[in-house]
Amino acid sequence: xxxxxxxxxxxxxxxxxxxxxxxxxxxxxxxxxxxxxxxxxxxxxxxxxxxxxxxxxxxxxxxxxxxxxxxxxxxxxxxxxxxxxxxxxxxxxxxxxxxxxxxxxxxxxxxxxxxxxxxxxxxxxxxxxxxxxxxxxxxxxxxxxxxxxxxxxxxxxxxxxxxxxxxxxxxxxxxxxxxxxxxxxxxxxxxxxxxxxxxxxxxxxxxxxxxxxxxxxxxxxxxxxxxxxxxxxxxxxxxxxxxxxxxxxxxxxxxxxxxxxx
Amino acid sequence: xxxxxxxxxxxxxxxxxxxxxxxxxxxxxxxxxxxxxxxxxxxxxxxxxxxxxxxxxxxxxxxxxxxxxxxxxxxxxxxxxxxxxxxxxxxxxxxxxxxxxxxxxxxxxxxxxxxxxxxxxxxxxxxxxxxxxxxxxxxxxxxxxxxxxxxxxxxxxxxxxxxxxxxxxxxxxxxxxxxxxxxxxxxxxxxxxxxxxxxxxxxxxxxxxxxxxxxxxxxxxxxxxxxxxxxxxxxxxxxxxxxxxxxxxxxxxxxxxxxxxxxxxxxxxxxxxxxxxxxxxxxxxxxxxxxxxxxxxxxxxxxxxxxxxxxxxxxxxxxxxxxxxxxxxxxxxxxxxxxxxxxxxxxxxxxxxxxxxxxxxxxxxxxxxxxxxxxxxxxxxxxxxxxxxxxxxxxxxxxxxxxxxxxxxxxxxxxxxxxxxxxxxxxxxxxxxxxxxxxxxxxxxxxxxxxxxxxxxxxxxxxxxxxxxxxxxxxxxxxxxxxxxxxxxxxxxxxxxxxxxxxxxxxxxxxxxxxxxxxxxxxxxxxxxxxxxxxxxxxxxxxxxxxxxxxxxxxxxxxxxxxxxxxxxxxxxxxxxxxxxxxxxxxxxxxxxxxxxxxxxxxxxxxxxxxxxxxxxxxxxxxxxxxxxxxxxxxxxxxxxxxxxxxxxxxxxxxxxxxxxxxxxxxxxxxxxxxxxxxxxxxxxxxxxxxxxxxxxxxxxxxxxxxxxxxxxxxxxxxxxxxx
Ligand SMILES: Cc1cc2nc3c(=O)[nH]c(=O)nc-3n(C[C@H](O)[C@H](O)[C@H](O)COP(=O)(O)OP(=O)(O)OC[C@H]3O[C@@H](n4cnc5c(N)ncnc54)[C@H](O)[C@@H]3O)c2cc1C
Numbered sequence: 001x002x003x004x005x006x007x008x009x010x011x012x013x014x015x016x017x018x019x020x021x022x023x024x025x026x027x028x029x030x031x032x033x034x035x036x037x038x039x040x041x042x043x044x045x046x047x048x049x050x051x052x053x054x055x056x057x058x059x060x061x062x063x064x065x066x067x068x069x070x071x072x073x074x075x076x077x078x079x080x081x082x083x084x085x086x087x088x089x090x091x092x093x094x095x096x097x098x099x100x101x102x103x104x105x106x107x108x109x110x111x112x113x114x115x116x117x118x119x120x121x122x123x124x125x126x127x128x129x130x131x132x133x134x135x136x137x138x139x140x141x142x143x144x145x146x147x148x149x150x151x152x153x154x155x156x157x158x159x160x161x162x163x164x165x166x167x168x169x170x171x172x173x174x175x176x177x178x179x180x181x182x183x184x185x186x187x188x189x190x191x192x193x194x195x196x197x198x199x200x201x202x203x204x205x206x207x208x209x210x211x212x213x214x215x216x217x218x219x220x221x222x223x224x225x226x227x228x229x230x231x232x233x234x235x236x237x238x239x240x241x242x243x244x245x246x247x248x249x250x251x252x253x254x255x256x257x258x259x260x261x262x
Numbered sequence: 263x264x265x266x267x268x269x270x271x272x273x274x275x276x277x278x279x280x281x282x283x284x285x286x287x288x289x290x291x292x293x294x295x296x297x298x299x300x301x302x303x304x305x306x307x308x309x310x311x312x313x314x315x316x317x318x319x320x321x322x323x324x325x326x327x328x329x330x331x332x333x334x335x336x337x338x339x340x341x342x343x344x345x346x347x348x349x350x351x352x353x354x355x356x357x358x359x360x361x362x363x364x365x366x367x368x369x370x371x372x373x374x375x376x377x378x379x380x381x382x383x384x385x386x387x388x389x390x391x392x393x394x395x396x397x398x399x400x401x402x403x404x405x406x407x408x409x410x411x412x413x414x415x416x417x418x419x420x421x422x423x424x425x426x427x428x429x430x431x432x433x434x435x436x437x438x439x440x441x442x443x444x445x446x447x448x449x450x451x452x453x454x455x456x457x458x459x460x461x462x463x464x465x466x467x468x469x470x471x472x473x474x475x476x477x478x479x480x481x482x483x484x485x486x487x488x489x490x491x492x493x494x495x496x497x498x499x500x501x502x503x504x505x506x507x508x509x510x511x512x513x514x515x516x517x518x519x520x521x522x523x524x525x526x527x528x529x530x531x532x533x534x535x536x537x538x539x540x541x542x543x544x545x546x547x548x549x550x551x552x553x554x555x556x557x558x559x560x561x562x563x564x565x566x567x568x569x570x571x572x573x574x575x576x577x578x579x580x581x582x583x584x585x586x587x588x589x590x591x592x593x594x595x596x597x598x599x600x601x602x603x604x605x606x607x608x609x610x611x612x613x614x615x616x617x618x619x620x621x622x623x624x625x626x627x628x629x630x631x632x633x634x635x636x637x638x639x640x641x642x643x644x645x646x647x648x649x650x651x652x653x654x655x656x657x658x659x660x661x662x663x664x665x666x667x668x669x670x671x672x673x674x675x676x677x678x679x680x681x682x683x684x685x686x687x688x689x690x691x692x693x694x695x696x697x698x699x700x701x702x703x704x705x706x707x708x709x710x711x712x713x714x715x716x717x718x719x720x721x722x723x724x725x726x727x728x729x730x731x732x733x734x735x736x737x738x739x740x741x742x743x744x745x746x747x748x749x750x751x752x753x754x755x756x757x758x759x760x761x762x763x764x765x766x767x768x769x770x771x772x773x774x775x776x777x778x779x780x781x782x783x784x785x786x787x788x789x790x791x792x793x794x795x796x797x798x799x800x801x802x803x804x805x806x807x808x809x810x811x812x813x814x815x816x817x818x819x820x821x822x823x824x825x826x827x828x829x830x831x832x833x834x835x836x837x838x839x840x841x842x843x844x845x846x847x848x849x850x851x852x853x854x855x856x857x858x859x860x861x862x863x864x865x866x867x868x869x870x871x872x873x874x875x876x877x878x879x880x881x882x883x884x885x886x887x888x889x890x891x892x893x894x895x896x897x898x899x900x901x902x903x904x905x906x907x908x909x910x911x912x913x914x915x916x917x918x919x920x921x922x923x924x925x926x927x928x929x930x931x932x933x934x935x936x937x938x939x940x941x942x943x944x945x946x947x948x949x950x951x952x953x954x955x956x957x958x959x960x961x962x963x964x965x966x967x968x969x970x971x972x973x974x975x976x977x978x979x980x981x982x983x984x985x986x
Contacts, residue, residue: 040393173856176896177917239900239910245857245979252855 001037005046012055012158016133018048019154026050026156028108029073031100056107056158064164070107070131070157077106086262087168087186091118094172096179107157113206114180115146115236117199118172120206121186125197127208128162136161146205165190167220167261171253172200175240182241185209185253187261193217196254201246203234212254222255265782265825267774268832269702272937276777277739277872281801285739288877291731292745293495293724302495305467306452306527313454314342315385316516316526317392318508319378320535321370324601324905325401327377335380335395340387344395346378347515353604354537355477355505356574357470357764362480363505364571370399371569372603373907374535379512381524404601406906408542408567415575417563417594420649423548426559426590430550432630438547438619438972442899442908443540444916445608447725449497451533455513456523463490466510469499470762471721475755477506482514494753496725496763501607502537503725504764534911538606539899541566541576543615547623550590555631555638559590562620567598568605576605577612581697581953582620584654584839587644602906607764609889610949613698618893621694621957622972625964634677635961636667636845639695647839655834655938658843658869659695665932666693666845666867679968687851689862690966694957696844696868700936700945701767702831705775706758709737711783711823713815715747718779722760722772723753727948728878732769733776735875736942740780742800742814758826766842766946769874771829774940778827781941786823787814834938842950844868846887846958852967857982859963861891865928866955871936871945883929883951890955892919894963895975 009015018024025044027033036042050056056071059080066085068077077092078101095101095109095118109119110130123130123139130137133156142150151157165188172181181200188195194216196209215224230250235243277285296302321327332344346367352375355363367377380395382388405411427433453466462482468474471491479486491510496503509526517524528536548561564578575597582593608614628635640660646653667673675691676682682689707720718737724730730750738748751757761771781795788795793807800806803814834840849862864887873879896917900909910916929951935943956974964970969984 176923178914239898239915241977242979245982248982249856 002040002043004044006049007046008049008052010052012053012133012156015048015050015053015156016154018046019156021046024048028071028105029103031096031104032108032112032114050156066162066164068106068160070159071105074101074104085162085164085168087170087188088122088162091122091170091186106160110160111149111151111157113143113147113149115200115205116180118170118181118184121170121184121197121199122162123160123197124206124208125186125188125195126162126165127195128160130157131159131161132157143206163190169257169261171256171260173249173253183246183249183253185250185257187254187257189220189261194220198250201235201250203236209250209254216258220258222258225251225254263782263826264828265778266828267778268830269834269940270832271834273941273943275935275937275943276941280739281799282739282742284745285735285874286872286876289731289735289745289875291728292734292750293730304449304495304497305454305465305493306525308465309525310454310456310523313523313525314381314383314520315388316379316381316513316524317388318376318512318526318528318532319380319392319395319397320532321373321375321377321399322397323373323399324370324403325399327368327370328398329378330396330398332395335391338391338394340383341380341391342383342520343381343516344378345381345516345519349481349483349511349515350376350379351481351506351508351511353569354502354507354606356572357501357504357607358473359505360473360476362477365481371404372601373905374603376508376512376536379516379526381516381520403905406600406602406901407903408544408565408598408600411598411600413565413596413598415594415596417592419592421559421590423550423559423561423590423592426550427548430558431553432551432627434549434623434627434630436547436623436626436972438545438622440543440615440619440974442542442901443608443893443897444534444899445500445502445537446913446916446918447498447500447502450530451503451507451509451528451537453510453513454523454525455510455517457518460484461488461490462514463492464510464514465492467496467503468493469496469503469723469725469764471723471753471755472759473762474506478510478514481506481511490755492754493723496723499725499763500609501611501764502533504607508536530913531911534908535603538604540608540615541568541605543576543578545578545619547620549623549627551627551631555627555633555641557586557588557642560586560588561592563592564595564616565598566595566605567600567602569601570599572604574606576615578616580612580699581617583649584647584841585620585697586642587648591649600906602901603908610698610952613949613953614893617697617953618956621954622960625692625957625961626970635693636663636672639663650839652837652839655838655840656934656936658932658934661932662843662845662867662869663695665930666847666865669867669930670847670865672847679965686854688854688967689849689851690962691847691849692958692961692965693845693847694954694961696846696950696954698766698842698950698953700840700842700939701765702835702940703761703767703771704830705761705772706826706828707760707772707775707779708758708824708826709776709779709783711741711818711825713818715749716741716743718748718750718776719757720752720760720772720775721755721757722768723763725763727763727768727882728875729763729768731878732773732874736773736776737780740777741783742805743803747803766948766950768948770939770942770944770946773874773942773944774829775827777941778829779825782825782827783823786825787817790817829940838938840936840938840945842868842870842945842947844950846955848958848962850959850962850966852963852981854967854985857978857985859895859976859981861925861959863925864958866951867930867932868947868950869932869934870947870950871934871939872943873931874944876931879931879947880929882948884927886949886951887927887955888919888924889952891923891959893974894956894959898975
């Protein structure tokens with residue numbers, strides 16, 4: 001770790017201001033950023049903690065939309081969305097371990113946009129919206145590749161809006177050591193459409209599997225995707241799985257998620 | 263005075279007649295409470311006053327090494343020294359080396375070689391400075407691909423295997439590969455060195471102190487009398503702490519230079535590289551059998567690798583020399599000299615990977631001949647060692663196979679693969695035999711007997727294995743004392759030299775030295791009672807001879823007695839072949855859609871002579887079987903194809919089996935006394951559980967879903983490719 005200053009503003013405005021300083025960086029739960037600092041892969045001059053900001057807290061249903069504060073921990077999401085949004089609750093309950101879930105936040109996860117992060121799959125499948133201190137960004141514009149998003153320097157995710165589906169589920173194939181998804185698929189069923197968000201698989205980060213979305217819109221059953229397949233081209237390949245294997249898993253996880261959706 | 267015994271011939275069983283009833287019980291570890299309450303101090307703890315902190319710096323490439331900005335780093339806050347000393351070692355010494363390994367910091371022979379140690383006032387300053395030290399290397403990397411070099415060595419040939427293969431009714435010629443493995447013990451490699459004049463004391467985490475002392479002395483260029491090493495508690499070693507390690511040598515060098523104590527702890531990622539790995543292997547296995555599955559010939563040839571200058575070659579075929587009959591044989595290793603990090607002993611060197619591959623091949627032969635895998639092995643048990651013609655000291659394979667098969671319910675198994683399905687899961691079972699040579703080394707121990715009880719001392723170590731417990735039991739049994747009256751002190755070169763922990767020989771070898779020390783005391787007690795030692799009964803602090811019973815304290819009459827025992831292997835290890843035997847059984851589920859393998863249950867029946875402590879013995883077997891699961895399914899060190907560096911040198915990328923991967927494990931021990939193994943009639947057990955365990959899992963995978971994985975580990979992508 002290199003030395004840095006630490007600030008803990010009490011309001012969104014104060015945080016935005018603090019982040020205008022050159023090389024200042026927001027700190028959510030620190031579950032990604034702190035290990036990164038420890039490995040000296042980042043060198044911010046100042047960390048601006050978002051923990052004390054009331055505007056970033058709160059999980060609430062607003063009509064047919066679920067609004068999650070950017071500073072909500074995975075643990076809070078898992079608990080508080082249980083009866084409202086089963087798939088999201090399930091997803092949050094399986095991120096990391098209790099320590100990670102008690103610190104890590106949805107805003108942090110989406111800002112980081114790790115190619116194997118879970119939430120991006122839910123945001124993509126629901127075609128949700130990222131709300132920041134300056135604007136609203138639709139999921140399809142928000143994700144721009146591995147570790148890359150539409151966020152500007154110093155922009156803060158204040159909340160995330162998910163159109164609430166009738167049924168949803170998330171299935172991840174866990175990499176045995178880290179338990180991060182090797183591939184994770186989120187399925188969300190609405191009256192007129194189905195969303196399928198895939199994380200961990202593509203070299204371009206999270207994506208919506210459009211063919212499956214169409215097929216499932218006609219028939220929301222695992223068999224609906226039987227005749228579809230995902231190309232291995234453009235899939236990630238590493239120690240934990242080849243591109244072919246990941247492509248194969250996309251379909252398997254999709255079918256499982258559809259079968260389990262509630 | 264010392265009671266010396268060179269083991270020739272058979273030994274009499276003395277423990278069958280002892281009265282205390284302590285040996286063989288599942289006694290708790292006497293140091294257990296210390297460990298679970300954090301009071302047991304490991305190598306990096308117990309910081310002396312004024313201790314400085316060192317951090318090793320690794321070579322980022324191969325070739326000529328230059329430290330670009332050493333002066334700048336020396337000027338950093340808190341930095342005391344940037345040391346690049348030619349006595350620093352290239353990699354950990356091999357087990358029982360007894361001399362310095364290759365030394366030097368000017369030329370990096372593998373990526374990750376320690377080439378400097380930076381010392382500072384605090385750990386954080388040292389780490390910061392070490393990370394700031396810029397090291398460059400010049401020169402092109404040496405060969406790193408085992409198939410790209412001409413290997414050394416030739417296998418041993420007996421008879422004519424080629425003809426036997428041609429004439430055989432069933433012939434198999436198969437190649438298996440296993441990747442490099444890492445020991446990754448829980449406790450990191452750590453040392454604190456402190457000088458007093460010309461004498462250095464080192465608290466370290468090491469397995470074999472009497473050798474480590476000589477190795478460290480040789481590294482430093484001082485006499486061994488001036489070296490003291492203490493390792494009272496070791497948090498796992500598995501071979502990675504057999505020989506002197508880089509942090510101990512650099513801590514000693516730095517402490518000397520600075521005139522104050524220095525601690526060096528290796529980062530997990532450093533230990534992956536600087537401590538010896540298990541070599542990758544390519545194993546060609548040939549089996550020639552008649553119509554009844556009886557082997558007429560077998561071939562087991564292995565290609566392994568190591569750095570230039572290392573004597574060790576993974577002895578892959580060690581057990582194949584005696585495991586099964588078959589007159590025509592080609593057995594042995596070839597060694598490729600590579601510039602990957604050094605290879606050395608990792609738990610059950612040889613058998614861990616050798617028996618595993620061979621037992622997979624035996625399973626393939628069972629399928630080919632249509633024989634039950636248990637029956638195939640039974641038919642090929644040799645009546646004497648097929649390589650040397652020597653008899654076995656005892657042979658328990660048939661008994662282990664029968665015991666295990668009965669308990670596992672093997673007879674219920676449908677012979678055909680893909681016989682059972684539950685939802686998306688294929689369910690199957692597999693088995694494998696286990697073999698591990700029994701080795702005896704040299705060891706000494708002493709016991710001081712006072713009215714308060716007995717104190718046992720030897721420089722033997724306890725790696726978490728249960729040495730404290732077992733030596734307590736041996737001394738207590740022989741001297742008629744309850745466990746509370748026996749204190750065992752270990753891990754200090756000031757004590758008599760034990761065998762060290764490794765090669766499964768610790769408890770059998772050092773245990774016999776403790777027995778001899780106790781026998782020495784029994785003779786002294788008998789003399790005081792004017793009776794023959796064989797007539798003496800010691801129990802609960804009472805000595806009985808004939809119809810006279812007296813309290814031991816009274817017999818001592820105010821004197822303190824000392825017994826000293828010294829054991830060495832003799833003809834008993836030349837005239838016969840000694841081995842431990844076992845049988846593994848596993849049930850797995852294989853997902854038809856993802857290729858995942860889940861081990862559902864595992865059972866092992868093992869024979870290792872007298873079982874000294876059922877609890878610690880069972881734990882050793884649990885550990886071995888768990889390693890077998892890791893070897894079969896997940897453990898794989900990946901070397902960069904360009905420069906050989908270890909790509910996945912941490913536990914997030916190199917996955918050892920953890921709770922979620924391990925089902926309930928059942929362990930059974932067979933009643934056995936092996937008179938050739940020594941007065942305790944007990945053989946080494948620490949490594950038997952890993953030998954063949956992975957094969958039982960892989961054979962079960964085949965039986966479940968019909969997919970044969972010969973390139974270990976059986977990761978889901980490989981299994982799935984076979985399913986499609
Ligand atoms: C052991 C372990 C296992 C894990 N397993 C999983 C898993 O299975 N699935 C999964 O998805 N994740 C997993 N994670 C990652 C975890 O979800 C992290 O919490 C998450 O990636 C980052 O959230 P954070 O709040 O901790 O962000 P931080 O680490 O604090 O910050 C991450 C980045 O986001 C920025 N940031 C933080 N908050 C905001 C905000 N409100 N607005 C704008 N920028 C912001 C920071 O500046 C930084 O760049 C795991 C982590 C660990 C340590």
